[in-house]
Amino acid sequence: MTINIMDIVGRESYNCDLLFRIIDTKEVNGKKIAILYGEDFRLIADAPYEDLVLVNQPMQRKISQKVQLMEEQSLQLFRQDVNLLRRKQEYQVTEAYSKPSNYFQLPGKVLHIDGDPNYLKKCLTLYEKIGIPVNGVHCNEKEMPGKIGSLLDYYRPDILVITGHDAYSKALGEKNDINAYRHSKYFVQTVREARKKLPNLDQLVIFAGACQSHFESLIYAGANFASSPSRVNIHALDPVYIVAKISFTPFMERVNVWDVLRNTLTGEKGLGGIETKGVLRAGMPYHTNQSEEV
Template sequence: MEIKLGTIVARKSYKCDILFRVVEIKKGKNGNLTAILSGQEMRLMADAPYEDLVVVDKQEINSRAKIEHEKLEQSLFLLKQDHQLSREKQEYYSSSAYSFPDELFHIPGRVLHIDGDSLYLQKCLALYDKIGVPVYGVYCKEDEMPERVMDLLEKYRPDILVITGHDAYSKHKGKISDINAYRHSKHFVKTVRNARRKVPNLDQLVIFAGACQSHFESLIRAGANFASSPSRVNIHALDPVYIVAKISFTPFVESINVWEVLRNTLSREKGLGGIETRGVLRSGMPFKQHDES
């Protein structure tokens, strides 16, 4: 089968471990073709010789999609369970354990999600909507994020900022400690720094930054509350949403236990990490439901 833009492929040299879609095909000076690949489920960009690629049939794609869906549903179930327990706890303390005739209302944290992949962004926005997190989504190339982030913060004034897209570490470009050996880590770091110039307080603006194999330590030093990837592994495309949802639905009077956030993600502590951070949910009373009739 011919390999063209949009074809779902795997790499024979990596035992077809990850599915990719072909986003670009380049022809070298020697006439050999190289494909630029974007992970189907992982936030990973890669390149591979044309002859190393194998087209994945629909049955295999559907089989892997089913497994991914089951993993996502399990994470979503745990997230909703955590949210319900947190909400009940907040209502108990807000009412001082007394019974009131009026219910509380809740204002979850607003999210600005800046993503370097438009398809991943749409997947994330659909999940935010399913969970009930208020979000503004902006597609932006990774190398343009540092210049745009301050204006976007001024426009949307979020409680939580997500800076993500694609990344990858290349051994031939330098040591694992060298940020220049990463595809987009330096752009994510600059974006975080610019965001912190706008909002320095770590609890006033909570930041998640990074993608697959990103330079975790630099992102945290730059001012991110949560980032990827401590062990330089691939992270799932939707992992930022689970972290953000936990932050959005945690009351601002509570600190978030980092492990409690990571345990519901698909990448867990090898792919994600962070620092102790306050939640951003606010509750109030009374909740009045007006009769539209």
């Protein structure tokens, strides 16, 4: 059976554990190599064509259903968290319910820069479900450092997401060598450029990284949260759950790192960070015709 660009495949040597889309091909020593993007995980990989297995529609649906169940469970837990945060906020604003709850909330604004247009679309859909104001920009990982300054000036976000695809290659070096990673150095450069403009960790909250990214370098460059401490794959939607928790946490409170990670799909092996202030602000009075744009 012929395998073509944009087909959904699995890797036989990995027992087809993940779904990939073929996005390009190259030739190495006379052998045809496919460049693969993960369908649900932010991983980029190379594989010889003879290792690829074309995944039929029924199998795609079966694997996708398992991932969707994980996503739904994570979203449900996150909504429970947000509901608790809102109740706590209402209790404080109304002085233990002794005053009318005539107030409104302004969640933190997000700028989400993604190296994958399909993942960006999925993330924007989830932001909309959760109710977070967001602007999404598709940008090749290598171009992010040169574009981040103008994007920050234009969108002026409270939270910045820098993500796309990444991967560690043992053939290129040890795990502590950033040059052994596909895109980590570009993510690091982008974080540094962002911090030149907004050095305060609480003025601009940054999430950076993708599958297997060089976590330590991203944190030291100035990211509040990053992937991947254990160099594992992260789910495409994990950055959304990270920043959503921060977006809905009041700016007078600090977000416990474990509270941020526990409802993600990957957990602490794939994600980590430092203590960070929330960015939600409450105001009053609330009017029914009040614009959501402030």
